[in-house]
Structure formats: structure tokens, C-alpha cells
Amino acid sequence: MGLIDRRKKKKQTFSAVQTACTERRSVHPFTEFNGYIPLKTAQHGLYAAMREAIPIVDAAILKTVRLVGDFTVECQSLQAQRQLADFLKNVQVGGCSRGIVPFLSSYLEQMLTYGTAAGEIVLSADGRSIGALYNADLDNIALRAEQNPLEATVYCRDETGRCIPAPYQALLCVTPLNPRPGALTGTSVLSGLPFVSGILLKILHTIGLNWERVGNVRFAVTYKPSGDVSERAFTKERAQQIADQWGKAMRNTGQISDFISVGDVNIRVIGADNQVLDSEVPVRQILEQIVAKLSIPPFLLGLSWSSTERMSSQQADILTSELEYYRNLLNPVICKICSLWLRLHGFEETFEVCWNNINLQDEVELANARLLRAQAEKTEQETQEGMKNETGTNYQERGAGA
Structure with a gap:
């Protein structure tokens, strides 16, 4: 029993960001x-x-x-x-x-x-x-x-x-x-x-x-805990509550839902800052x-x-x-x-x-x-006729001069 009591439990760690694998699309x-x-x-x-x-x-x-x-x-x-x-x-x-x-x-x-x-x-x-x-x-x-x-x-x-x-x-x-x-x-x-x-x-x-x-639209909800020790102790629980309430608000199809939170919570649209190519x-x-x-x-x-x-x-x-x-x-x-x-x-x-x-x-x-x-x-046609008339007149003048 002493050996068991002396064992230290491993500290559980949680990643700040998690991604989900989606189906590969053509x-x-x-x-x-x-x-x-x-x-x-x-x-x-x-x-x-x-x-x-x-x-x-x-x-x-x-x-x-x-x-x-x-x-x-x-x-x-x-x-x-x-x-x-x-x-x-x-x-x-x-x-x-x-x-x-x-x-x-x-x-x-x-x-x-x-x-x-x-x-x-x-x-x-x-x-x-x-x-x-x-x-x-x-x-x-x-x-x-x-x-x-x-x-x-x-x-x-x-x-x-x-x-x-x-x-x-x-x-x-x-x-x-x-x-x-x-x-x-x-x-x-x-x-x-x-x-x-x-x-x-x-x-x-x-x-x-x-x-x-x-x-x-896809949203990125970011929760930043303050420097308070009590708030930092329950960071995981508060993040889970925010995720649950945000998901509930998004799932209410056809109904208007308000999302109310305390603390430093930032909500942004994923990809809103990206520039769309022309x-x-x-x-x-x-x-x-x-x-x-x-x-x-x-x-x-x-x-x-x-x-x-x-x-x-x-x-x-x-x-x-x-x-x-x-x-x-x-x-x-x-x-x-x-x-x-x-x-x-x-x-x-x-x-x-x-x-x-x-x-x-x-x-x-x-x-x-x-x-x-x-x-x-x-x-x-008029030009050709004019040239013919002019040529005939010149011949007549030459004949009269001779």
C-alpha cells in the first residue's frame, strides 16, 4: 500500500486547439x-x-x-x-x-x-x-x-x-x-x-x-482566461460550457438564440481575413x-x-x-x-x-x-470617258495645226 500511495498520478493535459478529420472531397x-x-x-x-x-x-x-x-x-x-x-x-x-x-x-x-x-x-x-x-x-x-x-x-x-x-x-x-x-x-x-x-x-x-x-459560416470561439487564480483553475470547465452553449445556439434552427458569456471571449468568422483571388x-x-x-x-x-x-x-x-x-x-x-x-x-x-x-x-x-x-x-467610268474625250480633242487640235 505504501508503494501505491507513493505513485504520482500523471497530470492530464488538454490541447488548446483540436481538429476533426473530414471526408476527402474530389x-x-x-x-x-x-x-x-x-x-x-x-x-x-x-x-x-x-x-x-x-x-x-x-x-x-x-x-x-x-x-x-x-x-x-x-x-x-x-x-x-x-x-x-x-x-x-x-x-x-x-x-x-x-x-x-x-x-x-x-x-x-x-x-x-x-x-x-x-x-x-x-x-x-x-x-x-x-x-x-x-x-x-x-x-x-x-x-x-x-x-x-x-x-x-x-x-x-x-x-x-x-x-x-x-x-x-x-x-x-x-x-x-x-x-x-x-x-x-x-x-x-x-x-x-x-x-x-x-x-x-x-x-x-x-x-x-x-x-x-x-x-x-464557420466560427472560431476563443476564450482567454484572466490572471485570477480561481478562474484559471476552472479554465477547462468554462471552455466546455462556452462550447456547449455556442453549439446549442447554432443548432436552434428557425429560432433566434442569444449567446451570453462573461470574461474575455472572442468570436470570429473563420477565413474572414483571407483575400479571395480574382x-x-x-x-x-x-x-x-x-x-x-x-x-x-x-x-x-x-x-x-x-x-x-x-x-x-x-x-x-x-x-x-x-x-x-x-x-x-x-x-x-x-x-x-x-x-x-x-x-x-x-x-x-x-x-x-x-x-x-x-x-x-x-x-x-x-x-x-x-x-x-x-x-x-x-x-x-467617268474618269475613263474624260480621258478619252481629252485625247480626242488633242488629236483634233494637232490635225488643225498641221
């Missing part, structure tokens, strides 16, 4: 950007997540598809043209759509997003006409070059998961966008943007967290690179970067050339569908795909340009 909900490695492989999931995460990217692709415009097919025979126009207007596309316009819109959207578009011409049950058009999912097919690198074979998976050549290769339509040399698949317009898009998402996610903390400049720099890659004028996407919110002639010319390029990529698909329909219905004649004119210029500027051009031509 930078943003789009985890595809975190594991991105710039390889030449297809990044279908990444590009789809990019359109979902950044509305400007999705809006630019959709506006490009809409700006491509509509077309008509002109045939030598009026009867063939009328029947072909009715087919293009009412052909079934997928399970819910009708008309070749939804098919081409989805086809072009797939080509811009993933770099490659694939579609199928589905014949009717009797094989005498085209029954439907179908936009294929790129995740279910693969392109391979067997012995001839100039001929691409489309492969699909069977019930067992093996890749086999798809039947009726002549009824399949595949269009790559800007393929690399020796590659069968194309390059997406979104290639080169995952890095800057990931930075943009981090900035936007951080802004959201800052606003979340502003709406859900995000306008870096966000604009990133958006400029995204807009430059997508070739859409900024004001069409709701971005106000200049005092004159209209399309300049240079921007209109660049966008027009982009749309003409996409039209040229769609022409072989349209010709393949139309030529097959004409042959199946006994029409052996040529046809022409006529696209609507692309007019992105300001009508006032076009009118002023025509006026200035007409005035310049008139002035030039």
Missing part, C-alpha cells in the same frame, strides 16, 4: 479530367464530360450544327425529285425521329465531339427501299484496316463480346474529322482542351466552395483559348468582350469557311443515301446537293459596301 464531380493523359487513344467519355461540365463548349457545338443549314436535292426528273424530297422529309431516324435533318444533325454533332461519326442505312423488310437511318454508337464499333490500308472495315461485337466484321459494309457511313496520317479515326474539335478545361473546372469549383462557406482574368484567358478552338464568335456564346457586339467581316468569313468545310464532309453521306434510294426505285440519273446560302454578314455593311463599290465604278 476537386470537382467530373473525375474524367483528373485521370486524363494526352494519348492518341479515343477519349469518348472525357469529351462527353467536357460538354456536360462546360456549357460554352456544348453551346458552341450545337450552334455549329445549326449554322450548317439546310439543303435540297435537285434531280433531272421532276418526279424523281419530288419522291426523293418526300423520302428525305419522312424517313425514319432511330426510334423516335423522322427526316434526314435529325440524322445529319446527330451525325455532325458526333463527328465534332468525338472526331468520327458512324451511321447505318437500314433497308426495308423486302429490301426494295430504305426503311430507316440509324446513328451508331462509337463505343460499340471499331475501325480496322485489314490488308489494304485504303479500305476501312467496321467491326462490331457479337453476343459473346468478340469483335466481328459488321454485315453489309456498303450500307455503313463513316466520316472522320481531320484524321492524322495513317489513322482511320478522326480528331475531335475538343482535342487540346482537356488541360485548360480542367483548370477552369477547378476555378469554378473553388468559387462554389467559397460561396458555400459564406452561406454556411478569377475574372484567368477565367477569361481560358475561355479565349476554348473559343479560339471552337471557331465561334464570342458574342454568339454570350461573352461580352468588345464594345461592338456584332460579327466582323473577318469573323464571318472564317465561320463561313468552317461551315463550308463541314458541308463538304456531309456531302458524301447525303449522296450515298440519295443514290441508293434512286437506284432502288429505278431512277438512273444524276442529282446535285444544293445547300442554302450562308449569310452571316451585316446587311447594313453589305449595302454600304455595294454603294461604295457602285460609286467607285461610276467614278472610274
